[in-house]
Amino acid sequence: MDANIDDEVREIVAGELGVDVSRITLDTAAGEFKAWDSVRMVMILAAVQSHFGVQFPDEDLFDLVTVSALADEVRKVSAAK
Numbered sequence: 001m002d003a004n005i006d007d008e009v010r011e012i013v014a015g016e017l018g019v020d021v022s023r024i025t026l027d028t029a030a031g032e033f034k035a036w037d038s039v040r041m042v043m044i045l046a047a048v049q050s051h052f053g054v055q056f057p058d059e060d061l062f063d064l065v066t067v068s069a070l071a072d073e074v075r076k077v078s079a080a081k
Helices: 002-017 038-052 058-063 067-079
Strands: none
16 A cells, blocks of 8 residues: 555646656655745645545644655554544
């Protein structure tokens, strides 16, 4: 399931940025794409939370700057349910 979460988060990020998923890796970070600005970050966070049915704690939001960090947060929050 972990790889599936990684892939799904990659797909969400790619969709929000309007790029092919092949350009998104787990190491892809905010700022690597011009379109990944603060507004797009909010949209990415909302899309990830909605897709997985989770709510990220406010105190963690500023740390979620890579695809890997987003996927890890999904796993962490899902495990705490």
